[in-house]
Amino acid sequence: MPFLDEIDDEIRHAGLDRAVALADTPTIFDWLVTAFSFQGISDRVARDYINKHGTASWSAIEASEKNAPACPKLRSYWHFEGCRYDKTSSTCAEPDHIDTCPLPRPQLRNGRLNQTAYSLFLFVRDLADGDLVRWIDGQLDSAKGETTSELEAARQEALVGPLRNIYGVSDKILMMTLSTLLIGAREHRPLWLDTGTAMIAVDTLVHNFLHRTGILQDCDSSHAYGAACYSPGGCAEIIRTVAGRIDARTLNPAFPKRFARFVQNAIWRFCAGDCLNLCNGNRIDDRQACQIGYCHLHQRCGRIPLKKAKIGVKTAT
Incomplete structure (x- = not known):
C-alpha cells in the first residue's frame, strides 16, 4: 500500500x-x-x-x-x-x-x-x-x-x-x-x-543501514544507536539532508516536494523483515561485510560490519 x-x-x-x-x-x-x-x-x-x-x-x-x-x-x-x-x-x-x-x-x-x-x-x-x-x-x-x-x-x-x-x-x-x-x-x-513530513523516526534498522553502507563513516558521524541519532550530524540530520535533494513529487504527485519521513520509511522498508528484508541482522552476519551480491546497492555500498569480530573467534565463511 x-x-x-x-x-x-x-x-x-x-x-x-x-x-x-x-x-x-x-x-x-x-x-x-x-x-x-x-x-x-x-x-x-x-x-x-x-x-x-x-x-x-x-x-x-x-x-x-x-x-x-x-x-x-x-x-x-x-x-x-x-x-x-x-x-x-x-x-x-x-x-x-x-x-x-x-x-x-x-x-x-x-x-x-x-x-x-x-x-x-x-x-x-x-x-x-x-x-x-x-x-x-x-x-x-x-x-x-x-x-x-x-x-x-x-x-x-x-x-x-x-x-x-x-x-x-x-x-x-x-x-x-x-x-x-x-x-x-x-x-x-x-x-x-x-x-x-519532516519528522524522522530512527530505529535500529535505519541506524544500522546507515552504518553498514558507510554513510555514517563518510559523513564523519559514526555513533552508537540512541540519542546521538537525533543530535546534530546524526542519522536524522543525514536523512533530512538526503531528502532535501530528492523531489518526492517525481515518485508520487500527491507527495510534498521534500518528504524526509518518506525517505526514512523507505530505508526502513528496505531493511524490515516483513518488507524487502535485505539489510538486517537476519540476513547479514554483523561481524562480516554483507555478502548479498544481488542487492542493487552492493557495488556502491561500503559493506561495513556492524560489529568487530573478536580476536581468536572464528567467523563463518
Whole structure:
C-alpha cells in the first residue's frame, strides 16, 4: 500500500480526521496510548495482547480522576514523577495507596505502559488544558526559524520537547506517532503536514543501514544507536539532508516536494523483515561485510560490519 494511503487508512480507521476537525481530545488520546503500546515488542505480539485485554482510555482515566484518588502521585502531572508502579510485583512508590489506586486497573502488558497512560493523561489535562489540537496549534505557531530547516527543527522540538517528559516514551515513538497524526490531518491543518513530513523516526534498522553502507563513516558521524541519532550530524540530520535533494513529487504527485519521513520509511522498508528484508541482522552476519551480491546497492555500498569480530573467534565463511 502506498505510504500516504497507509497513513490515511489508519487515520480514518481511528477516526482521527474527524477528531482533529472537532478537537476531540479523548479520541486522539486513545489512539496515542494504543500506539505507545507498540514500542519495545513486535507489532503482532502487541496487537494480540491489546485485542485480548484492551488498552487504557481517556474516559476510564478521567472517571477515576473525578473520584479524587488518594495517592498523592495522581494529584497532577508534576506530582506523578517517580510513581514506579510495577505490575509483576504489584509495588509502587506509594504502597499505602496501591490497593485503591486506579492506575493498575487497565490490563496493559506491563506497568510501564500503565504509567505512560496516566502520565500522558495528566500532561494533556494539566499542560494542554484538555485540548490536544489547540495545544499542537499553539506549539507550532510559537516556533521560530530563519531558514526552512531551522523552522522545521523548531516546530518538531516545540512538540517533541515537552512530550519527551511523558513517562516511558522515546523520541522514536513520538516521531512515528506524531508524524502519522500530523500528516493524516493535512486537510484540516496544512501547517501540520509541513511538520509531520519532516519528522524522522530512527530505529535500529535505519541506524544500522546507515552504518553498514558507510554513510555514517563518510559523513564523519559514526555513533552508537540512541540519542546521538537525533543530535546534530546524526542519522536524522543525514536523512533530512538526503531528502532535501530528492523531489518526492517525481515518485508520487500527491507527495510534498521534500518528504524526509518518506525517505526514512523507505530505508526502513528496505531493511524490515516483513518488507524487502535485505539489510538486517537476519540476513547479514554483523561481524562480516554483507555478502548479498544481488542487492542493487552492493557495488556502491561500503559493506561495513556492524560489529568487530573478536580476536581468536572464528567467523563463518
